[in-house]
Amino acid sequence: xxxxxxxxxxxxxxxxxxxxxxxxxxxxxxxxxxxxxxxxxxxxxxxxxxxxxxxxxxxxxxxxxxxxxxxxxxxxxxxxxxxxxxxxxxxxxxxxxxxxxxxxxxxxxx
Amino acid sequence: xxxxxxxxxxxxxxxxxxxxxxxxxxxxxxxxxxxxxxxxxxxxxxxxxxxxxxxxxxxxxxxxxxxxxxxxxxxxxxxxxxxxxxxxxxxxxxxxxxxxxxxxxxxxxxxxxxx
Numbered sequence: 001x002x003x004x005x006x007x008x009x010x011x012x013x014x015x016x017x018x019x020x021x022x023x024x025x026x027x028x029x030x031x032x033x034x035x036x037x038x039x040x041x042x043x044x045x046x047x048x049x050x051x052x053x054x055x056x057x058x059x060x061x062x063x064x065x066x067x068x069x070x071x072x073x074x075x076x077x078x079x080x081x082x083x084x085x086x087x088x089x090x091x092x093x094x095x096x097x098x099x100x101x102x103x104x105x106x107x108x109x110x
Numbered sequence: 111x112x113x114x115x116x117x118x119x120x121x122x123x124x125x126x127x128x129x130x131x132x133x134x135x136x137x138x139x140x141x142x143x144x145x146x147x148x149x150x151x152x153x154x155x156x157x158x159x160x161x162x163x164x165x166x167x168x169x170x171x172x173x174x175x176x177x178x179x180x181x182x183x184x185x186x187x188x189x190x191x192x193x194x195x196x197x198x199x200x201x202x203x204x205x206x207x208x209x210x211x212x213x214x215x216x217x218x219x220x221x222x223x224x225x
Contacts, residue, residue, distance in 0.1 A: 032212045043114075043200050043216035044153070087153070091212060096141060096160050097168060098214060100153040 002027040004101035006088050012107045013078055021073040021104045023088030033071050034098065035064050036087040044087055078108045111136050114217035116201050122223045123191045131186040131220050133201030140206030142184035143214060144168075144176060146197040153200065159184055161206060191224045198222070 003026045013019055025033065032051050036044035048057045050066040057064050061082065063074045073086055085105045089098040117132045135142065143158040145168075155168030159178040173195060175187045184203075188195055198221050202214040 034213055036216075041219075043202075043218050046213045046215060049213050089153075096158060096166075097155050098143075098153075102150065102152045 002090060002092065002099040004088055004090055004099050006086075006101035006104050008104060009102065010105045010107070012109065013075075015079055015108055015110050016077045018074070018076045018078070020075070021086055021106070023071040023073070023101055024069060025071070025088075025090050025101075027090045027092055027099070029092050031091045033066055034089045034091070035071070035073055036089065038085045038087055038103070047086075075106070078106075080108045080110050082106065083108045113137065114201055114203055114215055116199075116217040116220050118220060119218070120221045122225065123188075124225050125192060127191050128187070128189050129191065129222075130188075131199055131201075131222075132183070133185065133217060134183045135201075135203040135215075136182065137203060137205075137215065138181070139203035139215075140181070141204045141214075142178065143202040143204075144174075144184070144186045145200045145202065146170065147200060147219075148197050156186065156199075188222075191222075193224045196222060196224045 005024045007022045035047040038044045048064040053068045061076050065072050085103045087103045089100045114135045140161045144156040145153045147153045154170050157176040159165045162181045177185045198219050200219050201217045204214045205211045
């Protein structure tokens with residue numbers, strides 16, 4: 001059974017204080033690992049897809065990295081508008097489904 | 111492009127009532143999905159449709175039925191609502207077979223309360 005575990009569950013940062021969110025996964029035949037951002041009362045918004053260990057992708061203050069067992073979402077010099085829940089999900093080679101982790105709720109204080 | 115749209119945004123039902131949640135996408139995607147999101151449980155897949163004319167069960171299908179009406183629309187039906195079905199429901203779509211894009215795109219959600 002595929003499993004995705006995100007840590008920490010919640011993270012409070014001061015504006016400008018860089019940190020990382022973790023996503024550990026167990027999946028038979030990883031096809032892709034996905035990061036989403038979800039604001040309160042809204043649907044998940046796609047951020048990144050990573051396909052192979054060593055791959056990195058960046059968008060503004062966010063950088064996602066992938067190893068064979070986990071992925072990190074690095075947030076550099078965060079701003080209050082980065083406050084949201086960040087979701088990680090995996091898909092298999094022979095499947096059509098995403099398995100999601102529980103998410104990390106990030107709060108950035110000015 | 112509106113992307114993925116869902117109706118209604120909010121709904122309150124009494125136990126035993128039925129209702130249909132509507133989802134439509136205007137991105138010409140082949141695959142569509144229904145998820146529910148509960149506190150502490152994350153997003154869980156209820157049903158999906160890999161392409162027009164096909165539907166398959168996900169992780170938590172009991173108590174639900176789906177219809178892929180055409181390529182654009184995918185509806186979720188609760189025949190006899192139960193309090194355990196109180197949740198936020200999200201529809202999603204992705205290009206599907208033949209595309210290099212694997213990411214799913216989500217709608218804004220329907221917040222359902224069953225009393």
